[in-house]
Amino acid sequence: MENVICEVIKNENLNKDHLLLEFENNFKEDFYPGNFVHIKIEKCFLRRPFSVARFNKKSIQIIYKVVGKGTEILSQKTKGESIDIIGPLGNSFPIYKNKKICIIGGGTGIAPLIFLSEELKKFNKEIFFFYGSRNRNSIFFSVLPDGIDYIFSTDDGSFGTKGNIFDIFKKFNGFEVIYGSGPEELLKKISKFSKKVPVYLSLENYMACGMGLCYGCVVKIREKDNWEYKRVCKDGPVFRADKIIWR
Ligand SMILES: Cc1cc2nc3c(=O)[nH]c(=O)nc-3n(C[C@H](O)[C@H](O)[C@H](O)COP(=O)(O)OP(=O)(O)OC[C@H]3O[C@@H](n4cnc5c(N)ncnc54)[C@H](O)[C@@H]3O)c2cc1C
Ligand code: FES
Structure with missing residues (x-):
C-alpha cells in the first residue's frame, strides 16, 4: 500500500x-x-x-x-x-484456470469485473459475463473487453433481455466458478449458488480509514462453527459467498 x-x-x-x-x-x-x-x-x-x-x-x-x-x-x-x-x-479475486466461468454484476459494480475479466481471459476460454443495467445508455460498452460472451439485460428492455439479470443467469447452467459485484440484493441471490460451486463476491460498505484500522466497515463472516467481524477494506472486499452472513 x-x-x-x-x-x-x-x-x-x-x-x-x-x-x-x-x-x-x-x-x-x-x-x-x-x-x-x-x-x-x-x-x-x-x-x-x-x-x-x-x-x-x-x-x-x-x-x-x-x-x-x-x-x-x-x-x-x-x-x-x-x-x-x-x-x-483490499484483497483480490482468486483467478481460476480452465473453468467455465460466470461473471455477473450490475451498475457501478461492473468496474472491478472489467479488470477481472481481462485477467481471467488469459487462462480461460469459456467466460460468460452477465451484465444488468437500467437501460441501454447505462451500459459501459466502450470499456468492455472483447473475447468474452456477454449476456445483457435492462430494466426497460432497451438492450438485451428485459428484466433482472439474475433471472436470465438462472436459465444457464454448468458454471464451475461464479464471480459477482453490484447491488446487495443481486449478490444475496447469487450467493445461494455457493452450495454448488465456488462463488466470490466483491462487497461495498461505508469506509473511513480504508486500511483496516477503524473497523468501520465490518461484515459478519462465518468462521468454523462461529462468526467474526471482517473488514471489507482489509479482509475483503472480495469474500467467498458461503461465508457471508447477510444483514
Ligand atoms: C470497496 C469499494 C469500492 C467502490 N467502488 C466504486 C466504483 O468503482 N465506482 C463507484 O461509482 N462507486 C464505488 N464505490 C462507492 C463510492 O465509494 C461512493 O459512491 C463514494 O464514496 C460516494 O462519495 P460522495 O462523496 O460522492 O457521496 P456521499 O455524499 O458520501 O454519499 C452520497 C450517497 O451515496 C451513498 N454512499 C456513499 N458511499 C457509499 C458506500 N460505500 N456504499 C453504499 N452507499 C454509499 C450515501 O449513503 C449517500 O446516499 C465503492 C465503495 C467501496 C467501499
Ligand atoms: S474502513 Fe477502517 S477498517 Fe475498514
Whole structure:
C-alpha cells in the first residue's frame, strides 16, 4: 500500500451518469482485480474508495457515478491536475484456470469485473459475463473487453433481455466458478449458488480509514462453527459467498 500523487490523464463521461477517470500509475506495487484505491478529495474529510477497473504499467482507470459531494468534486478534475491516492487496497479475486466461468454484476459494480475479466481471459476460454443495467445508455460498452460472451439485460428492455439479470443467469447452467459485484440484493441471490460451486463476491460498505484500522466497515463472516467481524477494506472486499452472513 502506497500513498502517491498521480496526474489525471482523462476524466470523461461514459454516459449520462458515469465517468471514467484515468490517472497515471505512479505506484510501485501492482494492482489485482478486486483491489481498490482511496482518493483524497478536497473539502471531504474522508477519502472515497473506488474499485480499479483497468490497470497497466502506465495508467489506472476507475469508473464512478456522481452520487454526492465527493464524486461531484472528482467529476470536475481535468487533464494534468494532481490527485492524492492510496492503493492498492483490499484483497483480490482468486483467478481460476480452465473453468467455465460466470461473471455477473450490475451498475457501478461492473468496474472491478472489467479488470477481472481481462485477467481471467488469459487462462480461460469459456467466460460468460452477465451484465444488468437500467437501460441501454447505462451500459459501459466502450470499456468492455472483447473475447468474452456477454449476456445483457435492462430494466426497460432497451438492450438485451428485459428484466433482472439474475433471472436470465438462472436459465444457464454448468458454471464451475461464479464471480459477482453490484447491488446487495443481486449478490444475496447469487450467493445461494455457493452450495454448488465456488462463488466470490466483491462487497461495498461505508469506509473511513480504508486500511483496516477503524473497523468501520465490518461484515459478519462465518468462521468454523462461529462468526467474526471482517473488514471489507482489509479482509475483503472480495469474500467467498458461503461465508457471508447477510444483514
Ligand atoms: C470497496 C469499494 C469500492 C467502490 N467502488 C466504486 C466504483 O468503482 N465506482 C463507484 O461509482 N462507486 C464505488 N464505490 C462507492 C463510492 O465509494 C461512493 O459512491 C463514494 O464514496 C460516494 O462519495 P460522495 O462523496 O460522492 O457521496 P456521499 O455524499 O458520501 O454519499 C452520497 C450517497 O451515496 C451513498 N454512499 C456513499 N458511499 C457509499 C458506500 N460505500 N456504499 C453504499 N452507499 C454509499 C450515501 O449513503 C449517500 O446516499 C465503492 C465503495 C467501496 C467501499
Ligand atoms: S474502513 Fe477502517 S477498517 Fe475498514
